[in-house]
Amino acid sequence: MTGTALLFLVLGLGLIGWIAGRARAAAFVRSAKGGPRGTVNSLPYYHGWFVAICAIAPALVFMFIWQSISPSLVTNMVLSAPAAADLPQEGFARAAILSEARAIAQGFQVTAFQGESERLVPLYKGALAYYKWIGVAATLSLLFAGGAFAFTRIKPDFRARSKVERVVMFGLLVASLIAILTTLGIFASLIFESWRFFSMVSPFEFLFGTEWNPKSVVTPGADNGYGAIPLFWGTIFIGAIIAMIVAIPLGLMSAIFLTQYASATVRKWMKPILEILAGVPTVVYGYFAALTVAPAVRDFAVMLGVSNAASDNALAAGIVMGVMIIPLVSSMSDDSIAAVPSAMRDGSLAMGATKSETIKQVLLPAALPGVVGGVLLAVSRAIGETMIVVMAAGYTANLTANPFETITTVTVQIVALLTGDQDFGSPHTLAAFALGLALFMTTFLLNYVALRVVKKYREAYE
Amino acid sequence: MSEAIMNATPTAWNGQIMQKRIARRYRAERRFKAMGFLAVALSIVFLGFLLSDMLGQGLRGFQRTEIAVDFDFPALTSGTTAAAISGPNADAALNSMDVPGIVELAVAQQYGDINEGLLTAGAAGNVRQMLIDNPSLVTSKQQLWLPVDSRLDVAFKRNGEPAAEQTVSALAQKDALRTGFNWTFLTGADATDPSAVGIWAAFKGSLMTMAITLMLAFPIGVLSALYLEEYAAKNKLTDMIEVSINNLAAVPSIIFGLLGLAVFLSLFGMPRSSALVGGLTLALMTMPVIVIAGRNAVKSVPPSIREAALGIGASPVQVVFHHVLPLALPGILTGTIIGMARALGETAPLLMIGMRAFIPAAPEGFTDATTALPVQIYLWSDEVNQGFVEKTSAAIIVLLIFLLGMNALAIYLRNRFETRW
Numbered sequence: 001m002t003g004t005a006l007l008f009l010v011l012g013l014g015l016i017g018w019i020a021g022r023a024r025a026a027a028f029v030r031s032a033k034g035g036p037r038g039t040v041n042s043l044p045y046y047h048g049w050f051v052a053i054c055a056i057a058p059a060l061v062f063m064f065i066w067q068s069i070s071p072s073l074v075t076n077m078v079l080s081a082p083a084a085a086d087l088p089q090e091g092f093a094r095a096a097i098l099s100e101a102r103a104i105a106q107g108f109q110v111t112a113f114q115g116e117s118e119r120l121v122p123l124y125k126g127a128l129a130y131y132k133w134i135g136v137a138a139t140l141s142l143l144f145a146g147g148a149f150a151f152t153r154i155k156p157d158f159r160a161r162s163k164v165e166r167v168v169m170f171g172l173l174v175a176s177l178i179a180i181l182t183t184l185g186i187f188a189s190l191i192f193e194s195w196r197f198f199s200m201v202s203p204f205e206f207l208f209g210t211e212w213n214p215k216s217v218v219t220p221g222a223d224n225g226y227g228a229i230p231l232f233w234g235t236i237f238i239g240a241i242i243a244m245i246v247a248i249p250l251g252l253m254s255a256i257f258l259t260q261y262a263s264a265t266v267r268k269w270m271k272p273i274l275e276i277l278a279g280v281p282t283v284v285y286g287y288f289a290a291l292t293v294a295p296a297v298r299d300f301a302v303m304l305g306v307s308n309a310a311s312d313n314a315l316a317a318g319i320v321m322g323v324m325i326i327p328l329v330s331s332m333s334d335d336s337i338a339a340v341p342s343a344m345r346d347g348s349l350a351m352g353a354t355k356s357e358t359i360k361q362v363l364l365p366a367a368l369p370g371v372v373g374g375v376l377l378a379v380s381r382a383i384g385e386t387m388i389v390v391m392a393a394g395y396t397a398n399l400t401a402n403p404f405e406t407i408t409t410v411t412v413q414i415v416a417l418l419t420g421d422q423d424f425g426s427p428h429t430l431a432a433f434a435l436g437l438a439l440f441m442t443t444f445l446l447n448y449v450a451l452r453v454v455k456k457y458r459e460a461y462e
Numbered sequence: 463m464s465e466a467i468m469n470a471t472p473t474a475w476n477g478q479i480m481q482k483r484i485a486r487r488y489r490a491e492r493r494f495k496a497m498g499f500l501a502v503a504l505s506i507v508f509l510g511f512l513l514s515d516m517l518g519q520g521l522r523g524f525q526r527t528e529i530a531v532d533f534d535f536p537a538l539t540s541g542t543t544a545a546a547i548s549g550p551n552a553d554a555a556l557n558s559m560d561v562p563g564i565v566e567l568a569v570a571q572q573y574g575d576i577n578e579g580l581l582t583a584g585a586a587g588n589v590r591q592m593l594i595d596n597p598s599l600v601t602s603k604q605q606l607w608l609p610v611d612s613r614l615d616v617a618f619k620r621n622g623e624p625a626a627e628q629t630v631s632a633l634a635q636k637d638a639l640r641t642g643f644n645w646t647f648l649t650g651a652d653a654t655d656p657s658a659v660g661i662w663a664a665f666k667g668s669l670m671t672m673a674i675t676l677m678l679a680f681p682i683g684v685l686s687a688l689y690l691e692e693y694a695a696k697n698k699l700t701d702m703i704e705v706s707i708n709n710l711a712a713v714p715s716i717i718f719g720l721l722g723l724a725v726f727l728s729l730f731g732m733p734r735s736s737a738l739v740g741g742l743t744l745a746l747m748t749m750p751v752i753v754i755a756g757r758n759a760v761k762s763v764p765p766s767i768r769e770a771a772l773g774i775g776a777s778p779v780q781v782v783f784h785h786v787l788p789l790a791l792p793g794i795l796t797g798t799i800i801g802m803a804r805a806l807g808e809t810a811p812l813l814m815i816g817m818r819a820f821i822p823a824a825p826e827g828f829t830d831a832t833t834a835l836p837v838q839i840y841l842w843s844d845e846v847n848q849g850f851v852e853k854t855s856a857a858i859i860v861l862l863i864f865l866l867g868m869n870a871l872a873i874y875l876r877n878r879f880e881t882r883w
Contacts, residue, residue: 165779172693175685176703179753182746183706187716189724220848250501257498272873277509279869281807281834287843288512290850323508353729356494377712384714386810411716415813424728434465436720440713447712459517 006063006136010143014056021051021154028156042161051162053167054150059143066135074102077127083119102128182270190440193433200427206434212397212408214417217305218427226431228438230397234407238318238389239382242403246322247378251329252371256359258330261336278327278334286391289320294392303405308405312394315451321388325378332377336370336454341461369457376450380443386411410435516855516862523856526657527618527646528607529566529580529633532588535600538564543596552594561587561593573633580629584646584658593845607642612657612849622848647856651822652838655883656849659842661857663824666831667737667817668806670825674741675748675805680798682745683752684787687794690753690783691760711750718747719814726816735816738828743815744805751804755797759790792879799872803865809836835861 025047029040075098078084087094101117105124154160198206198219209227218224254274258267294316301309340363348358364371394406395416407415417432474480535542539559547555549686567585573580585608592606593599610618617626618639633639650660686707722743726732732739741830763786771781817837833841835857842854 042880161777165777168779168783169693172685172689175682176689176694178682179686179703179706179710179750182710182749185725186713186721189721190717190765193724240686250505253501254505254514257495261495261498262502270506273506274502276866276869277505279803279807279865280509280512281809281836281861281865283807283809283839284512284516287839287854287858288515290843292515324503326505354491356491357487360495371859380712381714384716386714386716387840390810391840394714411714411810414720415590415810418723418814419818433720433724436717440717443712443714444709447709451708 003063003067006139010056010059010063010139013140013143013147014052017050017055017150018048020048021151022048024151024154025160027441039424040156041159041362046160046164047154047158049164051147051150051154053164055143055147057167058146058216059262061140062142063135063139067140070131070135074124074127074131077130078120078123081123083123087116092233164425165442186439186440189431189439193430194437196425197427197430197434200430210399212413216426216428216429226427228410228435230399231408231413232398232409233436234314234393234397235383235409235411237401237403237407238314238393238409239321239385240379242315242318243322243325243382244375244379246319247325247329247382248344248375250322251378252333254326254336255330255333257352259334260355260359271288274327274330277323280324282324282385282387286387286389289316289388289392293320297404306402306404308402310394310404312392312406313404314393314407317389317393318403320392321382321385324385324388325382328378328381329374332374332454333367333371334459336367336374339370339458339461340366366461369453369460373450373457376446376453380446380450383409384411384439384443386415390415410439414439480701488505488573490620497809513862516858519852520855520857520859522619523852523854523859524644524647525619525641526609526646527615528640529610529614530605530638530640531565531581531608533564533568533599533604533606534571535602538567538569539600542600544599544601547593547600548597554595554598556590561590565589565761573638579611580614582611582615582657583653583655584650585609588646607640609644609646610639612655612847615657616848619852646806647853651819651824652833652841653822654820656845656847656853659850659853661835661838661860663821664833664835664838665860666824666855667740667821668835670737670828670832671740671744671812671834672802674738674828675744676798676802678742678745679748679752679801683749683798683801684733684756684794686749686753687756687760688782688787691757692786693778704742707750707753710746711754715747715808715809716810716814718743719811721746722811722815733735733829733831735819735821735831735833736829737825739815740817740832740834741828744808745809745812747803747808749799751801752794752798756790756794759793759797760786762793777811792875792881796872796876799868799875803868803872806868807861807865809834809840812837813840837866 018184022044025040025042025044029044078098078101079087079161087097097117097120100113101120101124104121200220201224202221205223206228208229209221209223209225210229211225211227212230213225215224218226254270258270258274262270290312294311294313297313297316297319298309298311301313301315307346343359344362345358348362349355353361389409389412393409393412395408395412396406397403397413398407400407414432416433417428417435423429474765542555542559565581569580588608589606594629609615613622613626614633616622617630618634618641621627622630630639646658647660649662650658651663653659686703690700690703690707694703722739726739726742727734728743730740764830767785771785772778776784812834816831817833818841819831819833820841821831821833839854839857839861842850842857
């Protein structure tokens, strides 16, 4: 019996419990009719839920725990058998034999590459079956015990509703805690792997080194080519400079045009069209940048007389990324301009200022914090963007301010380092996590500051 | 107008200086407005350019070039009957017939003077399928249209290599080439030959990934939104949850990929590049979007609904699940669809969990190695073979159609069901 089948069996039995509980409570309700009113505390279906929850919840919890502890129980049983006594004591060879025998026993693998593992297969089969049936039996007995316990508790005055509602509230809380768990998971995994990385490569080299040419075998103390300054510069150059030069004027001006000048009909049509820009997947932008924009930019550069223009130049990636960011800048500016009290605008117009003068000298200064917050969010979005730069910006680390050259970014290198089937403990893999940590911290900081700025600014006008 | 009135005072409205200044200010006004219009127009032109570029390239990806091949089946198969290759033993009979050999022979007989690969790798499979669909073909002479090799395909549609161009013009003179609809593209899987690739495998992988994402992110997102908006006390824990959610919504997607790699693959040992791990990773990414949309939807349900329900004796849980949730559901669904659309187009986290391998078959289960539509686009875009350019664009068209459809559905739901209180 597979895990999935057992899961469906448990859920199916839970459903039967629900029906039984509900039927029993419904019988009380029927017999209570004609008698004194209000003798049955809860509606019948609450009793049904009570039985179902009591039956399923312990069984599921047990299944989850069993799933994680049974592999080591199986291994122990196999090792305690006499046939396993002459296995090599050395850890790595031993683990390889055990995992192969296990894979064959479970049917994932057909032939054995190591002689010893062949011998262990029947042992593994026996142990797996033994513990599987223990697991199934325990799960089902827990389920029936829980169900029976709940079923006997059903009485006319039993407060099934409050019990069920307590479980519901608990479920709501658990669901909310998943967000915290995810954040902690990101933090823990990034910090843990980065710590492993920094025990091989000095953090000093990583943060201040200017040469990025990562070696797969590192020697402690020596220069290993893990200097991330060119990557940081590339990320800032493409995401925070080129992209913003495109996105800020276009985004801000389109927000101004759509909120201040455009008629209601124009706004109604233009705004969703602008939003489409935000909905286009980044892989499509990346393909467009690499296939169409980059060659055009290179031809343009050659026309200008820049001879070393690369086909995977920074400018193409930056421009396309800027276009992708336009809707974000536009909607953030839109919100903050709309939040400026209309008294300020009306006052300026009443003094005889033209619309553009009002916008430039009253609305924009007043909305500036909100706009700045939006720009910070946009920067955070741009430096974390992956596919556009992976497809259009190239893999060569380059400390240059020439937008026609190829420049790599943090996200490109994360993808590059994790390409290929690498061992999880290799410096390449771990370096990707260190870069991820740097990226995470930066975007976290930018988002935090941006949200604070926007919030403070909103409060100022409320 | 006399000079005296014109220059009476510097602030006189009809004075010459003032008139000039006003004209200048109005010019600035018009300039500013034009700049605004230009900004919007530029963005829209860019979007139009992007879409038309993809469409122009991609529509060719749905077409294939076919070549007429005459099959003298009775001679080629030494008189196999229709009955022999139909029924339960059809597979074995076709295997022993050696369809690839027959196709090769037929092509050599007809186009012997052109010593290049004419047909695509999958052509024999096409013939085999035709014979299965219609066994009676085998009893007579037939002219079948078969897809040509990718090099010739590119040369026939636009400019290819000189050698291929020559072959194509020679064939075109014989009237042996035509353009047909590329069904393989919609039903096939990844292949090394661009004329044999299809997106069905990637699409199925995407669907399975999305199914996992939806099953996890939707309930968790809705329950968190209800908890935060309806029950959560103002305390440290609630603040932490809120900060986490707002932060997660802005974390770069590649970080979620790193999380998936470190936790799901390395720590839990789940199968690499499977729909299960992809779905889990994307669920973590989509969940905050659903929570934020859900909170806004729940917030917009007026308090009077809650008070009325409480007033007639509903418990707090009943108030929320019987009254608030059904009223907030359209808004929540809109947010969910938008979040799912974003997840569908997401590539970077899937690359992190190993979805970058060449997978030539559609996944059968949630733990099989698979690829997803955006990842497939990325993989094809990396190919040097010219034939992949139009396939990449065609896959992009399919992806965009789905995303636009989902967004349109979200807008429809919002307009149709959202109540303004």
